[in-house]
Amino acid sequence: MTARAVVTGIGVVAPSGIGAEAHWNTVLAGTRRTGPITLFDPERYPTRVAGEVAGFDPAGSSDTRQRVQTDRWTHLGFAATKLALADAGLPEVSPDPYKWAVTLASSSGGNLFGQRELQRLWGGPSRTVGAYQSIAWFYAASVGQLSIRHQFKGPSGVTVSESAGGLDSLAHAVRTVRRGTPVVIAGATECPLSPYALACQLRSGLLSDVADPERAYRPFDVAASGYVPAEGGAVFVVEELGHALARGARVYGEITGWAATHDAAPTDPAVGPDPAHYARAMRLALERAAVRPHDVDVIWPDALGVPAYDRSEADALRAVFGARTPPVTTQKPLTGRAHQGGSALDAATALLAFRRGMLPASAGPDEPAPGCELTFLRQPRPPRSRIALVGARGFDGFNSALVLRGAAPPPAGDR
Template sequence: MGVLAPTGLGRDEHWTNTLDGVSAIGPVTRFDADRYPSRLAGEIPRFVAEEHLPGRLLPQTDHMTRMALVASDWAFADAGVDPAALPEYGAGVVTAASAGGFEFGHRELENLWGRGPEYVSAYQSFAWFYAVNTGQISIRHGLRGPAGALVTEQAGGLDALGQARRDLRRGQRMVLAGAVDGSPCPWGWVAQLSTARMSRRTDPTRAYRPFDPEADGYVPGEGGALLVLEREDAARTRGALDDGRWYGRITGYAATFDPPPDSGRPANLLRAARAALDDAGLRPGDISVVFADAAGTRAEDAVEAEALRGLFGPYGVPVTAPKTMTGRLSSGGSALDVATALLALRDGVIPPTVNVARPLPDHTLDLVTSPRRGPLRTALILARGHGGFNSALVVTGPGGPPSDPTQP
């Protein structure tokens, strides 16, 4: 895995700060947000692209893409894979994004209207595009296998992994998948404000509190995770299962779409979760922990709590939302949740949900608000994207139930 998050650069720093409950939410620094009603974000500190990437890439890439390129480097290094040594079509890449390089596009629009069209970068033709991370990663590493890009907002990180799993089941041996996302610029900010779901509080400890009686919205953030997925037989052949490099298996995945808000029909998050468990061949009692979507609004939190109650019963499973430390990272958020869940299974500890001192009793959730140790075998990760997208992914740790060795 390759992780860039507000909670840390790299897997280890992110995991340490997450277990310590260190929140990275604070005032926006990447632009002047004083004129906006929401002024907090989960920004990645100390990320200097020039320290990680060649100078030729910087003029043609958005901040989001630079982070994704670094995450791809770290993911391959963590997996012990040299992409240049792979067969020509030996690896593919699938990423997700909520919109693309908003900051790059914002800057070039300023040039267009303030200075004239001759000052607009030719790289604007692709740097803003939602598929740009997939393209730039494939070029950087020479990945000529199946490629794709998903646009389902917060659910996108899970959907990218689900698509990569399909590619593996069709015969591909390796796929780099996940999402690194974020748009900390005025244009991206206005786009998120238009949903009326962002918190307007200025106290970082009170602004994003899912499942809390005072929940009033979310805080945006930037970052995410990319993971190297392989068919198990391929991973075994190259010795990856023998050297401690692997974190677990994707055993179940499903996605649904909500009906129109005025239809009177219920949301379909519960259907997605049930379908993912069915795909994994598991029962609700087999799940050790749920990583919640944690939308942060009273109405959406109630929908998720109802779905969890319907699947597990009241207080039926430990539930956590470590994204309270990072904010919602658009498509990168659910990919980061998968990476965090795999680390939780590895170390046998559930990371905390911070800043939620007294979960709303009506939700009847066993919300983990301080690190909780215990045997963990299987995690369910939930994600919802604005506009009605629901996704659910089941992962098991190395000590989880055995699987078909020909499957990822």
């Protein structure tokens, strides 16, 4: 039989809170956690609002040597992984290193560390960078550091597909489980908040320049003006079902289907991407999960907040599900868009919703833009089929879709 891959641990370090419980409370209450950028002075930039992880102290999950060698993006990964392992009831150091692996998503790498070193190179008399520049900046830094710290020596890797990467990481974890590795750490964190990183994002023309955090990020809304960047994300313990059951682990749900496609064409921001390949990814994911479109309980969309992209996503959803889609919900306006960390966070929200027996209301839109009239979930409600489709699109044409099936609900006191 094909091995089944389930999620047994969730670690969240995001603007919505540190820990799955804090994140869930923020999501259910619909509390906005975006605000003025504080990690650097953004005064000279048109975008000055972001989602930051308030009160984050990296000392709780890494030692001094690791912190000196790595960037805040990796510090967030250390913390999320520690939380996920604890949530799954697993030790921090693998007792069987070659049976444990780690595959995370990445895109922009160690921005704050690199910013400091490049300023030293070009702005100081020494004209040098520190010895750890190449280590901390490298897109695979988090995977390498986690492998060393926790002794994950199984087949490990990095997926690089921008916002789609958080879902691709989970899909890769399932493949790794099916090939015989019983425990895989998956997911993603991100920290795109430095002058250099913000300048790179501004070049795309997709960021919001609205100064009011309450109105800056409004996907699918008539007032949509672009996205708000964010740091953080979510890390998961993905485990072979038999292995999980043998040790009495709690199971959040199963990853039953996934697919990735690519547009293979440049995107005009004024027109938006062709919805056909994104729709194909969703159809393939549903087919591989043996799920019919009308059986889907809820959809977490990419929700970029750029009008042309939002219309394209709405067209893709209608192409798969028909004129009346299943309920659609997004919490990205509450946290900002953490790129690959954001799609991982959507998957975490879906699994927590099934665990808690409540689908969270969508954080907007207040007034759907023309072409974006989807079936938005306006009030929290209990799940029915316990099947979620999570979608994500990465810059330059990446499309991914993931189907999650929530585990049977636990007794009310154990949620």
